[in-house]
């Protein structure tokens with residue numbers, strides 16, 4: 001089967017919406033967005049929604065051009081001008097792709113964050129190992145956990161440790177901080193020039209000839225976690241459907257006996 005045919009087979013009715021966010025700037029939100037898009041596009045159709053006025057992900061998509069597998073670009077200008085709602089935008093994309101990956105700007109907070117959370121299934125938080133980043137991320141996670149929209153409809157949270165250099169003190173501090181949060185660390189991205197080289201070509205590092213085994217392992221862990229979440233969501237949806245049917249059948253039986 002060709003890659004395009006495989007992609008068509010995997011196309012489903014409801015896309016998984018993955019938001020990449022951290023109120024701190026420069027932690028790797030765009031790097032995570034573009035590389036996740038590149039990795040997932042090997043499995044199924046992907047759309048990237050760039051909500052950052054800096055438009056770095058959109059620029060990456062332009063550099064990518066018609067490279068296969070193609071990744072759908074979603075222009076967010078209408079959304080920024082308030083001409084369309086994000087739900088409308090998300091619905092449009094859901095018709096065409098299996099994954100919507102949303103890159104967000106630094107400083108993201110309510111009410112924009114609340115609005116985004118409504119359509120999000122998975123929220124990935126990249127964190128870099130520096131004291132300043134750890135402090136800012138702690139503030140972001142706290143505001144998220146207290147956010148009324150999040151509390152009403154929690155999304156699956158996962159942390160991605162970025163720019164990792166093992167055996168450094170800052171890495172150990174980050175590990176300690178993350179283990180105190182009770183949020184799963186779903187992956188670990190090395191600090192490597194490959195990310196810079198890939199972005200210049202409109203690629204993910206998985207598309208570089210020099211894709212290192214260590215990076216491959218880090219990425220496969222992230223993809224596996226996402227697939228696992230998707231499966232558990234499908235099981236939950238089936239269980240809900242089954243429970244509803246059982247209630248309906250029980251109610252009909254009750255009405256019949258009266």
Ligand SMILES: Nc1ncnc2c1ncn2[C@@H]1O[C@H](COP(=O)(O)OP(=O)(O)OP(=O)(O)O)[C@@H](O)[C@H]1O
Nearest residue numbers: 025026027028029030031106163189190191192195
């Ligand atoms: N794992 C990594 N290894 C090496 N360089 C990295 C890595 N992750 C990110 N970078 C580099 O760090 C810089 C900031 O990364 P990026 O643009 O992804 O952060 P961001 O959170 O999107 O920033 P902003 O808040 O400005 O949108 C970029 O130059 C990027 O290439």
Ligand SMILES: [Mg+2]
Nearest residue numbers: 029030052056
């Ligand atoms: Mg960015």
